[in-house]
Amino acid sequence: MTNPRAERVKQVRALAQRAVRRRAGAFLVEGPQSVREAVAEAAEHVRDLYVGPDAADRYPDLVTAARHAGVRVRPGTADVLEAMSPDAQQLVAVVDAVVPDRADVLAARPRLVAVLSQVRDPGNAGTVVRAADAAGAGGVVLTGASVDLHNPKVVRSTAGSLFHLPVATGGELADVVVDLRAAGLTVLAADGRGSHDLDDLLDVAGHAPAGVPDLTAPTAWVFGNEAWGMSDDDRALADAVVRVPIRGRAESLNLATAAAVCLFASARAQR
Structure with a gap:
């Protein structure tokens, strides 16, 4: 492919838009790390892999693995790949937007789940998926009011973890x-504003008194909106509300950072 104004190039670039993704039933995966994981874990859903000349030289193993997995590899000039995505380091994959059903995720009886409720920032959402993967969680759920899972910034922020664990959406x-x-x-x-301190819960994990959450038990952590947190009604839905202790002078923690702390606390207790 040599023409950056070709119709196919425009179609790929347009997948950055949510409405286009919905119509096409596909989304963009950009950059070597995410593309590598898409090929390794979901090759049957990769429709096309577009590769620029520099990427072909730098990542020959990735291109070879894609071809061996039956992925259609389409070479393009640097201008073509730049027109598709300036953030992709000349590697762009178009992937089927397959989202697991929440019931199927929970049917596997996961011991650790992250739930994003009205989380709107794509970087935060993707980073929580990545943290959940790193902590060994069995799944992630994004409620219907959260950011679109296949927003390009979300996908990039997961750094390939999107293909490692099931992520359900909606509801x-x-x-x-x-x-x-x-x-x-x-x-x-x-x-x-939680009534339980996370450090205190770690201290009693495995022998928590009545009325105190036991972090060794199968747990779902719910994380709320970046700006206003969780409403009183949403907090009331939980079995308990837990705060991450702030030892220094910081006013608060970034949502994704707090999520990583909570998920790893549960992972440690469960192990």
């Missing part, structure tokens, strides 16, 4: 909580 938080409890998960809301 009201109240319905999600009902399903979480039915799957045997304790539901903990992370909020700076």
Whole structure:
């Protein structure tokens, strides 16, 4: 491919728009790390892989792996890849937008789940997916009011973790909580106004007194909106509300940072 104004190039670039993604049933995966994981974990869903000359030289193993997996590899000039995505380091994959059903995710009886409720920032959402993957979580759920999972910034922020664990979307938080409890998960809301201190819960993990959450139990952590946190009604849905202790002078923690702290606390307790 040599023409950056070709119709196919425009179609690929347009997948940055949510409405176009919905119509096409596909999304963009950009950059070597994310593309590598898409090829390794979901090659059957990769429609096309577009590769620029520099990327072909730098990542020959990735291109070879894609071809061996049956992925259609389309070479293009540097101008073509730049027109598709300036952030992709000349590697762009078009991937089927396959999202697992929440019931199927919970049917696997995960011991650790992250729930994003009205999380709107794509960087935060993607980073929480990445942190959940790193902590060994069994899944992530984004409520219907959260950012689109296949927003390019979300996908990039997951750094390939999107292809490592199931991420379900949709539904009201109240319905999600009902399903979480039915799957045997304790539901903990992370909020700076929580009545339980995360460090205290770690101290009693495995022998928590009555009325105190036990972090060794299967747990779903609910994280709220970046700007206003969780409403009183949403906090009331949880079995307990937990705060991350602030030892220094910081006013608060970034949502993704707080989520990573909570998820790793549960992962440590469960192990």
